[in-house]
Amino acid sequence: MIADAPILVVIVPLVGAVVAMLLGLWFARAGWWVAATSAIAQVAVALVLAWRVVTAGAVSYATGGFDLPFGIELVVDGLSVPLVVLIAVVYAAVVGYARRAGPHATSFYALLSLLVGGLTGMVVTGDAFNLYVFLEISGLAAYALVASGDDPDAAVAGFKYLLVGTVGASLYLLGVGFLLIATGTLNMADLAARIAAVGYTSPLVVTAFGLVAVGLAVKTALFPVHTWQPEAYATAPVSVATIISALMSTVAAYALGRMVLSVFTVDFLAAVPMARTAVLTVAGVSILAGSVLAVLQTDVRRMLAYSSVSQFGMVVAGFVVATPAAVVGALVHLVGHAIMKGGLFATTGLVATRTEARTIEDYAGLHRRDPIAAGAFAVLALAMVGVPPAVGFVGKWYIVVGAVQAGSWAIAAVLLVSTVLTLAYFATIVERMYFAGVDDAAGQPTATAESTETPGAGEPTAAPDGSGTRGPSLGMIAVVVAATVAAVALGLGASAVQPLVESTLQGVLAG
């Protein structure tokens, strides 16, 4: 049973999706219970898997008992295990959050579980085509989820997301096709060896790299191809925006990093400097353009969405710089960003239940109306800017150190400039929340958030519902507070992850 953990992390949510859908035919409210059960099981399996990887090293699993490299391989190593745990925890948190925040339809919980299954599959798979299938599973679930709310604009956003996302995934598929033509294999480890044999400068390989990078960049929402993302984040129901902002781009960026590091390898980047330069340029432009666009927004959720465009530029830059420090930084920032951005979106939902506030102007004086939300937002925002000791600082620090070590001064400079820009857009909101209007000086934001209650890990500890009040449930507050605490606590613990990741990277970055 424990030996099957790598496949179970994919199966558990998929079974959850099917059961939720079927039970939903008879019991209108069954969806939540199924999703909650499946989320708890998912967290448990993910933790078992993490424990195995930490104690015994990377796990490889041959699906269906086919010999590798012909069968589909699942690989859980130091690079993927943080993502597996992250996805499971966010799943549980969002289920807890959605208890009150909705949508309440059974189909929502089925799609949510399907999304989690697809995303986990993308993370654990060791097969390039299998990655495409999971990419589309998670994509299909996400398109439908975005449109699952009452907002009519969300349907348009979902449609746009579908078109752009499909082009991205299809380009990735075409890239995999070029790799298949060049090497005759799809297994990632096998591909790495055979690409080396074919020659890194072979037109097929270079074209494949371009297609894979562009395809996954669309899914990650890097700058010129980010257009689907702000609409989707701003119009989706808040539970959906939380999980999508926390996970969709994260897993796509992870997939890009995985393809660059494990399939094309660092040797390819060294042999084809143009490829590295091109990706670094896109990442750099994304960092700056995302930040500038975020500064220009008046809608809070839109601002957060553009902020993601910028943050993922950093993550991708970290992966492509490809020094050990930069990759550790990219991974830490990947996980950290997911928690911070998911937490920020969850907070906007918390604010919206009480005050209907959506724009930055609406947030004026929020600390008096809703001290928990204001405190959480401020802490998460400052963590995102990179104030130590929060996780946002650790990730960026490692990326900058890695970039300097690799001599990529331009990227290091861009990162530092973007920190100032990040401060520019988050400081506006923090200023509005605490200092707008009446001039009673507010206390330190940190004090508000951290003194409130223990995290509860976002488990469905929801308040007894049906009480008729429209206020946020205990589950919603718990999720927001847990994210806030995690954003700070992970910053302190992030350096502990380094040895685990670096032992994995020895294999990936060697040579």
Added chain:
Amino acid sequence: MVVDLLLTRYNYVVALLLLGIGLYMMIENRNLLKKVVGMNIFQAAIFLVFITAAYVEGGNPPLLSGAAPYVSPLPHVLILTAIVVGVSLTAVALALAIRIYAEFGTLDESVLRRLQE
């Protein structure tokens, strides 16, 4: 050179053309349903690349009883999967289009944009 390319590699040329047509339809056409059609053409072009690449002159199915040269079944299986994915995508896209029509009473992108203001 060009003539040679057209004579020997025309499948790829057609696939590339379809890729361009599909992408152009998705960007340029104002009708959401025609965008979905464009998406399908775009995907079909990619399927064609795979299938063309898998073609072996005089190849046989990879059975022990058959004679070499064998054809790799892998690309065909992949595309079978990709077609299923494509059908699901089309279904979701059409469902969203129905929803959009119910909400806004139009499928014209420029009208939609005006209504959303």
